[in-house]
Amino acid sequence: MxxxxxxxxxxxxxxxxxxxxxxxxxxxxxxxxxxxxxxxxxxxxxxAKEALVTAYLERRDQRWTAGLRDAVTGATDPVGAVFAWLAGWFSEPDFRGCAFLNAFGELGAGPAGVLDVVRRHKAGLRALLGEVAGPGREDLADQLLILVEGATVVAALDPGPEPAQRAGEVARRLVSAARP
Missing domain, CATH: 1.10.10 (Arc Repressor Mutant, subunit A)
Known part of the structure; x- marks a missing residue:
């Protein structure tokens, strides 16, 4: 080996x-x-264990973000695609919530390498949601981030597609209300 x-x-x-x-x-x-x-x-x-934890989170970030990006790329309704993808993830048999929030909840502000990966993941998610929201729609991207994170936490307690579906309904209302 x-x-x-x-x-x-x-x-x-x-x-x-x-x-x-x-x-x-x-x-x-x-x-x-x-x-x-x-x-x-x-x-x-x-x-050291910190190096393994950091590498685990970095690899998970790459796969998770790529999966979400693939779901929204070319979608006619990218906001709906975000929440449909989440509904599928929340329904996986081994779903245990957000690995990054779980790591932060366990380890807090240290070790620094782990915290850095968690922050980069959330910044990357926010950037992807900014692309979904469209140019000049930072407020909508922030709102979508809160909906994604909230749905993920709710689904961690009660797995299944429903939290994503409910958050998706709210997201559609926000998008409609924000149209010029």
Whole structure:
């Protein structure tokens, strides 16, 4: 096994375990056992747990954001596409809310590398929603962000498509009211 395969296996195990059980509840020994990566190689690839958590969140951000971007690109109703995509995500059997808010809730303002990834993810989401809202519609983008985040938190407590559908209805009203 080379370092790249070890990295992939470690990230796969970390993502499944951190998302399902929490970052602090999962130790490096459990990650090693689940991934099948020897301890020496684990610490060569990720010298500290913070490095593994940061890499897990960065990879999740790339996949999550790409999925949402694909859903809205070319959509005739990009705002509706956002909330339809969320409804599908909220209905996944392993849905546990926003990994970034979960990490921030667990770890607070530290470690700095993790907080940086969380902030970049939320800034990227806000930017994507700004594209969806359209030029000069920063207020609408901010409102959409609040709806997305609120629906995600509600769905974490009660998974299923309903929170996204309800937030999508409010988003459609905001878009209609904001039209010149």
């Amino acid at each position: 080379d370092d790249e395969e070890a990295r992939t296996r470690l990230l796969d195990a970390a993502e499944a375990l951190f998302y399902a059980h929490g970052i602090q509840a999962v130790g490096m020994d459990r990650i090693r056992a689940e991934s099948g990566v020897p301890l020496k190689r684990l610490y060569r690839v990720f010298p």
